[in-house]
Amino acid sequence: MTKRPAALLRGCGRLLLGMEWDPVLARAAVVHLISGASFSTFWSYAGVWAIEALGATTGQVGVMFLLSAVLSPPAAWLGGFVSDVVGRRSVLVMSTGIQSLLILGLCLVGHSAAWGIALVVVAGVVWAPGRSAVNAIVADVTPPERHDQAYAALRTANNLGVVVGPPLAALLLFLGDWTAFVLGIALLGALTCGLAVRLLPRDRVRGHRGGTAAQTARVVLTDRSLLLLLVATLLGFMVYMSFETVLPVVAVTSFGFAPETWGLLYAVNPVVVLLFQMPLTRVTRSWPASVTLSLGVLLMGPPFLIFLVSHHMAAVVLVVLVFAFGEMLWVPTMQATVARLAPPHLHGAYLGGYTGSQLLAWMVAPLTGLRLEEALGERAIWVFFTALSAVSVVAGLAAVRRRHRTARGEGDGHRIDDRGSHRLAARTADRADVQPSVHPAPSPEKSS
Template sequence: MSYHPVRQPGVTDRADQRSCDSEVRHPMTHADPDAPANGPKPAWWLRPLVAALGGREATEGLWPLLGITMFATLATSAFYGYVGVWAVVELRATPGEVGWLLMLNAVLSIVSGNVGGRISDRIGRRPVLVGSLGALALLMMACAVVGDHKMLGFALVAAANTVSTPAWTARNAVVADVVGPERRAQAFSSLRVCNNLAVVTGPALVGLVLLVANWSMVFLLLGVLGLGSAVFAQAVLPGGIGTPKTREDHGGRRFGMLRDVPFLALLFSTLLSFMVYVAYARVLPIAVVSTYDLGQSTWGFLSAINPMLVVLFQGLITKRTAGVHDSWRIAVGVLLMGVPWLLLLVNHSITMIAVVIVIFVAGEMLWAPATQAAATDRAPEHARGAYLGAYGATMTVAWAVGPMTSLALLEREGEDAMWVFLALTGLVASVVGLIAVRNGRREADGSAPAHEPATVAAN
């Protein structure tokens, strides 16, 4: 069995392309991506989940990857969601020390994501994904015996963050390896729904465990979940997935990414877009509580709007806009994420904040799958991991720089200046993203280097 190939040179007719593709499917896809799902209907209790993920056509052949994402994100979201609390409560760390730890994590993630992506280009995705998740699980378990040794705890958290980043780079590269360009946005959309389900469930699970046990039990449980995701990945992913089809030397193109101007422009747009996104996750809660005096419990209810809407509507929106070019979905999506902040200049009541969040989430659901698909499509086959490692690094940088920039403006110039800055940032990201992606998909226009598809057997 073989993976879904890039568009073959000389094949311009879509019917001919489907005929070519049908001969070289990857074991994970099991079907032509253009064909409707004709298998048995899922059980009644699974149908709401399938609908939320985008329908049978969107999920066909992706269940192994969706399962890995759900298991792994359940563990990591719980771990990173509570690690700051654990550091302050158990390790007696100050908030400032936790801030420096998060900054260190960001720097380490930039390096490890890039290195992990490049390694996955050489040895395949499965070893990187399994090894990364397995190492993370062991490090989370090790946190159970730290006690109150602050430096040891910090070292384990930094190490866990470093080894986990390559897993997400490799997972995103798997999407490119097994899904054709026409289905990638929908595939990333389905993965986002799984992520949001896990992000909602993971921290709640930790909260329940803490009601009846202690932090040691929390870390042991998360470690078991992490090991489960690694074992599951080992079992369901084909061994040769992402392995180079030929061993020719790509050294002459090693720095090709630096000459890929459209991709660099997309990275710049993505960096600015993530800075706007991070403002929702990190800056808005602070403004709601400290500036608008709405109370911590109020933000708890407001914050539930985002994951709820993503779970309910992400798959549907991506499916309905499948015919729209990625460049326009990115441009409109980022505008909807950035411009609504200006509404808070007029009114900052609970109702207005809820309206801003709803508009923001609508833009997020347009932008996120489209920009992931655009970055993936732009990557040449032999360097997908490296390209997606660079893409992931922009997110890490934004999580480090975004809150620092916005909160500095909030402190020095006030909230109005901060909202204007975020709106302008979204506007620039929208224009740059539109121009970058309008250059066209690498695989769609046949500009990717041609490779003969090779077979890979599922273990």
């Protein structure tokens, strides 16, 4: 690559990532951007497609989403384990490639609701390991003190894809029909797969050798700090998913907003994240992780209490804006905290647990929230999710405190601060009777 294109590429990377240039992180962000524009758009339209193209009933669509949500969390965790052994790129390529083929297969199902729904469910399950692999790549290629910025950069890229995706889907439907839509999504998925092959390295961390899957699972499942963090992640993402899945229903059915009005209000969220994620992360990078996690989730849950006194549009806009800043604080910090806790050779397993908790929340939040509305009324929803945010804070603080105690006990006097190193990989590997792989230090980065 000549100097001028290389400099241009680095400049685009800095603009996108909001941090100093890291070639692998920039390439992972590009892959994540394209996948966000394709697969997230597909899932936004999957229910409508099933009803209009296949003639499926709303009940069948509900079963489709339920099955995908039930099967995806274990697939995400398994994918993380596998990526520790065979490499991140292999899992990501297989995941995106197979999902693209399954989506392409939707063109062949005709009007068979059963076959179409089955393919959609399997497509959702096979993408889950790819999400775990992407999260693990970030942990592999950035030093622990830069994890927050790196995960924030990945979110920025994904939100850019989310902003671009729906207009692209609308264009495909305008130019053609549902077949054109499915073909377009499948082609974008194939592009994601091709870019992963072309841009991502085979491995930054080679899989550990000598340990069985059961031994590795025992290490993960007996790490109480991780389990507490996963509880905090599950509850925090239930609050997050209440904004994504419950609030739209309540806004239309109880607040009296037209669907298109809510669509415009919701569109504020990804735009705010796209504009402010990286600046906010730079401002808060010196904050202790416990403070950032606690403040973030408390900016997501308690603002819902405003709906106990007002359903006015101004109240909804205020909640949307405050929630956006809460998620910008909480999501990348939680990812970074899990990544720091993981030994380098188990990044995939630990972050697979994080991804699995996120996907489980996608199922549990709407089931519990909408059931509460049916049984106790709309006001009970906001009290419930506010309480969940408080419990998430307690679980997160307990995990951080326990990590400190463990690190002091195992580190033989080494100082571990709130945003510091993960547990000693060697001792964790000994517990599983496996040896950690060599983790080459990333190249030095200048301050951004």
